[in-house]
Amino acid sequence: MSELRISGLRKAFNGCAVLHDVDLAVQPGTLLALLGPSGGGKTTLLRVLCGFDRADAGTIEIDGKRVVDDNLHVPTEQRRIGYVPQEGALFPHLSVTENIVFGLPRTQRRAHHRVAELLRLVGLSDDYAQRMPQQLSGGQQQRVALARALAPSPSLVLLDEPFSSLDAALRLETREAVAEALAATGATAILVTHDQAEALSLGHEVAVLWEGKLIQRAAPQTLYRRPATRELAAFIGDAVLLPGIAENGIAICPLGALQLVAPVPDGGVDVMIRPEQIHLLSASETAPDHSTVQDALVTSITYNGRDADICLQLSGAAQFIIRARVPGHRSPNVGERVRLSVDSGVIAYPHR
Ligand SMILES: Nc1ncnc2c1ncn2[C@@H]1O[C@H](COP(=O)(O)OP(=O)(O)OP(=O)(O)O)[C@@H](O)[C@H]1O
Incomplete structure (x- = not known):
């Protein structure tokens, strides 16, 4: 060795x-x-x-x-x-x-x-x-x-x-x-x-x-x-990148106020969320602790068998289409309105 x-x-x-x-x-x-x-x-x-x-x-x-x-x-x-x-x-x-x-x-x-x-x-x-x-x-x-x-x-x-x-x-x-x-x-x-x-x-x-x-x-x-x-975030895996503001360890972005796992200076940032951090909630489901909840519209679905990639338009921030990954058997329908819960624990890149 x-x-x-x-x-x-x-x-x-x-x-x-x-x-x-x-x-x-x-x-x-x-x-x-x-x-x-x-x-x-x-x-x-x-x-x-x-x-x-x-x-x-x-x-x-x-x-x-x-x-x-x-x-x-x-x-x-x-x-x-x-x-x-x-x-x-x-x-x-x-x-x-x-x-x-x-x-x-x-x-x-x-x-x-x-x-x-x-x-x-x-x-x-x-x-x-x-x-x-x-x-x-x-x-x-x-x-x-x-x-x-x-x-x-x-x-x-x-x-x-x-x-x-x-x-x-x-x-x-x-x-x-x-x-x-x-x-x-x-x-x-x-x-x-x-x-x-x-x-x-x-x-x-x-x-x-x-x-x-x-x-x-x-x-x-x-x-x-x-x-x-x-x-690198996009090269290593699928990445949802959204504009936001960092403030005291929290990133405020169209998906809510999310905890940052690594410190960045306060100010304008791009927030990086992995698609598997975004979950679709059923009507009766409550969001887990430390997550935020958003309403969205399903605009398209790519079904892969084991999982499915879902494109979602955020209610109240329609200019943002984001992508979530859900287990294949929980895939919704195009046109359905859904609730999203987003795991906190994200990272952010200060604006250049
Ligand atoms: N013998 C050489 N003469 C001139 N340029 C070279 C030579 N060998 C490599 N390069 C250049 O050096 C750069 C890096 O090439 P290299 O093959 O090391 O990259 P790589 O990361 O291994 O790429 P890949 O994943 O495609 O194999 C490229 O721009 C390539 O064109």
Whole structure:
């Protein structure tokens, strides 16, 4: 288990900055999800960590050993990094065993018991050992790629969108297998993804790289509940953003007076509410404590099965259409007048 420390890291391509002074420390045994929109610099950061690209400035230390500074660029093979790319990682002309053995130092390449151990670690039985990559599903190929990356017991494991080519069902199953394998080895790992659900469900912590800047690093729940910017709020999940006024820890907005979970200076704000914080009350239902109640008109419904997204026009503030998410079996009808109860505990962004 190793610690990673990145400080003041910069990288530009053709004079165009892609990484701006990135500082990041990852504690031993942590799986950090590196999340951000396309083009934000995630792959570039991974490539600089691996040593495939040179940094323009900054330092990188792995396990207390400096591998990058102004006068130093330790070659990739001496950094003890296991790397799992998006897809196509396996050599097509080598069997599963030969692919995994390729990851081992020369002196250990005869230790075939290690292959069985690594296969078990990624949730595959011995039966797969002699198969060729094209005889495996995409998810199984990615598990073998992870086994190969883990073979030399690396200090750090870097995974670059390893599930992006898999279909939804396979992605879920492969994610779980990979998370279990990483936890079993106690590896320090960075998983690059632009999939919010993947980052929130897999990462012990999530770091967000936005236009080359690390704008937030937090536990998944904190990131979802208190995103650093309104843009990030909308990127991480669905967000209802309403204009309001902050006053003594309360945000007054078209959905009522709502408690703020993080302090902001008094004044004009955008209030951020997650759709699942807005509940539709039945005629006989009373609102729970600490919530506000509003009347609204259902203008449209997107039924998703397990849940439904409801667009609502607020009575008394008809210019605002907001979106609530309700369990599918409680979906109302278009044109129905409903009462909303809104959970207090929101965040707000001061007007720029
Ligand atoms: N070798 C290169 N030469 C020039 N520009 C590059 C090079 N590699 C990356 N870039 C640019 O750097 C920026 C960041 O790219 P990068 O691939 O790191 O982003 P990303 O967050 O990984 O995106 P994605 O999620 O789409 O993979 C992009 O604008 C990209 O065009």
